[in-house]
Amino acid sequence: MVDASLYLGDCREQLRMLPAESVDLVVTSPPYADSRSTTYGGVKPDDYVEWFLPVSAELSRVLKPTGTFVLNIKEKVVNGERHTYVIELILAMRQQGWLWTEEFIWHKKNSYPGKWPNRFRDSWERLLQFNKDRKFHMYQDEVMVPMGDWAERRLKKLSHTDNMRDPSKVGSGFGKRVANWIGRDKAYPTNVLHMATETKNRNHSAVFPDDLPKWFIKLFTQPGDCVLDPFMGSGTTVKVALQMRRNAIGMEILPEYFQLAQDSVDAARISSGQLALLENKDRPLGNSSPKIRVSTRISLNRWDIEPKR
Amino acid sequence: MVDASLYLGDCREQLRMLPAESVDLVVTSPPYADSRSTTYGGVKPDDYVEWFLPVSAELSRVLKPTGTFVLNIKEKVVNGERHTYVIELILAMRQQGWLWTEEFIWHKKNSYPGKWPNRFRDSWERLLQFNKDRKFHMYQDEVMVPMGDWAERRLKKLSHTDNMRDPSKVGSGFGKRVANWIGRDKAYPTNVLHMATETKNRNHSAVFPDDLPKWFIKLFTQPGDCVLDPFMGSGTTVKVALQMRRNAIGMEILPEYFQLAQDSVDAARISSGQLALLENKDRPLGNSSPKIRVSTRISLNRWDIEPKR
DNA sequence: GTTCCGCATGAATCGATAG
């Protein structure tokens, strides 16, 4: 039995409603600078750090001392230069007390196309790992990847498109069923993750693939733990968390995206029910309670009510 | 005919001997913090920025306005955290007037094995691209890579929508100029480089593979241009530059590494002579002058003579 | 059931043009 709580509203308001030290993992991908300008007030690159710090302060409050914060972000190009707001944010968050434990690289295999005289396609993003304490929960065995001759032969054929269809065969892993590899040699992954972006979702412009939150949820939480995404968008993180039997909290300011997330959670709940039936198929069927309970809280303290600059 | 100049000594001294705006490309991998501690005074992570800024200042002086500086660097872990000296260095170099044009990722496919309780193997490094001006030389066609199977099928028969795709619809995607694609079999690369580390060389601890400097030399210089590596180590950059008919300048403070670099350049010269013979095989042999001229300058102004703190 | 092919689409960036 796991819970999902979805909040409609500005996460800087909604986060105050959460009790301190109640979350095991935060995985989120906040709106990047200058994007989604109509909804988030169009945060200017120069204002980004100032805009984000109140959020990270609240996240520090709600996160357990053993918990982890994974921040997906990438700086944009301004005047031919990479802007510095991301690295400035790292420094500022350390001033807030965060530990900058690690930086994972998300290698986006299908990056946006284009040609420019002075740069190539940008095909990676940062996955910044922050912690409150040097001691945090990490379940490394959950994300081991297959190794050995058999796997290496497969990995060598990566050039062929068909072999890349299954994410479990690619580079750093994301194998779904580690059980399948019992008897094979397994190895720990690295801090480089190879995954394609999601292109099929037409409703939300910036969805990351399910495997991305899935990997971090496996790595940093156990079933029954609590996962939070304060910028849930269409709800990928919440959906995946529920599927993995973690409690989930999601927040979103835009009603359209909030609706998508609700639908997504509904689907996960139904799917979870089916899973429950399958799991119980050798036990007597009957009054099985729903596996996921969803509560939706809608706040009127909308961010976009504030005066725009 | 290309030249190689090797300087034995501290690059902060040696760089002063170079004329201003004479170098087309700097590619280097400076000693990381806390490593090689006996030579450069054992740079502490906290002192790294202060230590490096005089070097980058000199590099700015000797670099042509159209030139590029590629800095291979990675922060180490200190007290369970990624240290911030690299991102602080970026900010400080911008204060010096450098433009932080791009950050490439070097994905080290065969990263050093190991296991730690709270982190995975580090399998990537930063390749920071700095420029003096927004306009710089970049020869993108030199580093194109084969395209995926996608192209063959697609270009075999131009699809209906390729001709019809309405640019006004989304603003993204293929426009009308399908003609650009006819006969195309190569694509421009991205800012993620996949290269294995060099394992053969036991004499120098941190050698990067030949392909790494080769890629940047192809991308940012033409034959006859000048490539500089102020921390040449065993001389990989210089060797590769000579093989590619670029003039090369290398500096190294440690006599042992300097010797390795000299040997490496000798080998490149010999190899170059053989190449010359092959190139001239249909021309009369004879008093062919050596293709590479090497001058070695040894300075007595050794850094380690300065008082240690 | 495979395999193959057609096809839409995406956290982009630059330079020129317009207010």
Place this chain on the structure above:
DNA sequence: ACTATCGATTCATGCGGAA
């Protein structure tokens, strides 16, 4: 001078339908 909008450029992926 400084900012907003627009056109041009580019390619890997997953889905669905066909062989």
